[in-house]
Amino acid sequence: MRSIPSIVGLLILLAVSAACVSKPLPDDPDPQEEQTQTTPEEPTPQEEPAKDERKCLTFTSEGSSTVSLINTEMNPPIMYYSTDATTWSEWDFTGIQFDSEHPVYICGDNPDGLNNGTDRGFRFVVDGDKFAVSGDIMSLISYKEDVTTIPSICCFRGLFSGCSGMTQAPDLTATTLTDLCYSEMFNWCSNLTKAPALPATTLANRCYASMFSSCSSLTDAPSLPAIELAEVCYQSMFYNCKSLAKAPDLPATSLSTLCYNYMFFGCANLKEAPALPATTLAPHCYENMFDHCSSLTKAPELPATRLAGNCYDNMFSGCSSLTVAPELPATELAGGCYNAMFYQCKSLTQAPELPATKLSSNCYRDMFHGCSSLTVAPELPATELASSCYTSMFSSCGNLKEAPALPATVLTYGCYKYMFSGCIGLTAAPELPAKTLVDQCYADMFYYCRNLSYVKCLATTISGERCLSEWLNNVPSSGVFVKAAGMNDWPRGDSGIPEGWTISEEL
Secondary structure: OOOHHHHHHHHHHHHHHHHHHHOOOOOOOOHHHHHHOOOOOOOOOOOOOOOOOOOOEEEEEOOEEEEEEEEOOOOOOOEEEEOOOOOOEEOOOOOEEEEOOOOEEEEEEOOOOOOOOOOOOEEEEEEEOOEEEEOEHHHHOEOOOOOOEOOOOOOOOOOOOOOOOEEEOOEOOOOEOOOOOOOOOOOOOOOOOEOOOOOOOEOOOOOOOOOOOOOOOOOEOOOOOOOEOOOOOOOOOOOOOOOOOEOOOOOOOEOOOOOOOOOOOOOOOOOEOOOOOOOEOOOOOOOOOOOOOOOOOEOOOOOOOEOOOOOOOOOOOOOOOOOEOOOOOOOEOOOOOOOOOOOOOOOOOEOOOOOOOEOOOOOOOOOOOOOOOOOEOOOOOOOEOOOOOOOOOOOOOOOOOEOOOOOOOOOOOOOOOOOOOOOOOOOEOOOEOOOEOOOOOOOOOOOOOOOOOEEEEOOOEOOOOOOOOOOOOOOOOOOEEEEOOOOOOOOEOOOOEOOOOEEEEOO
């Protein structure tokens, strides 16, 4: 018979052994847990957002066409295409055929933009029949989500440039623009008749520059609601849009440098200009704005009283049907402010008043040059002149019968140079009271005034370089010249007193 201690000892030994066997090592997995623990599921791959063909660019042809992409970027954009809006492939930019029943859909994934350079990085090329493009241009930036901010400069610059067969442009939904973002985007799209909406109210430098240049069939311009402009923002926007008959409203009251420069140049069908309420101008802001708008008959009001350098330079140049000029109330001028403003406006019969008494360099240069119907010149009350201020102001105004008085007694370089050249209707020159002539001040002043027969010039010092150069060239062979008493230094000839003219002295 076993003793109790032995049995108890055996039980203790078994318990200890069992404990040692069942307790896992610190670094070992629990055998029981190993048997019951399930293997973690692999994460489900997130599905790529569906490409919405309603937002993607959709190319549809009236017949049969092929679209490809010219790319000059070091890092080409990522684009996808589909011919059924279901199966998508990454595009290598080679030609894709499409027609009226089988459009091609194109979108992209380019959150940093399409072009970060300063030149056109790529553009669509479409060969074949006329075609339309619908959808949102921002789907080239992201097909995954709605985007209204253009992410890079030059982003869409020149994108459809030269697509002469395009009849419809895509939606341009961005409200935050970048420099040059739409520059030259549709230029030479000669079959485009309607421009897309442009909702942005704050612009960027050159954002719309040359955007629709030479779109010769464009009849419907977009609204331009922006009141905060940027430099060169609308430059040449509708250049040579010869079918455009109505201009959009331009509500901005504070302008930027070159903002409207060449905006409607060559819009030969434009009969009425938009209101221009701006009172704060900038250098070159209206320069060549309506140049060669040959159907324009009336100019808009120009309320600014303080001008900027070259602000109205060539503004209505070549507007051959313009009969009414705007009032020009400004008394504070700037260099070149009215330069060639009405150049070759051959139907203009009356000039606006010019109240300024202190001039700036080139301020009235060529202002009415070639206005062959102008019969009455404005009064010129200025007594403080500037270099070349009146140069060629009335040159070739063949119907001008009477010259305005010129009261200034202190002259400046080239101030009256060519001022009345070619004014074949003038018979008498205005009195010239200045005593001292300076370099080129009267040079060519009455050149080819072939009916001019009376001049009164009271100068006593005529030593300025070329001060009288050819000033009475091609005038009649006989006339009357009145000089200051005792002034005997006058030369004879085209650069002095014409041969054959009678000389008398002021009484």
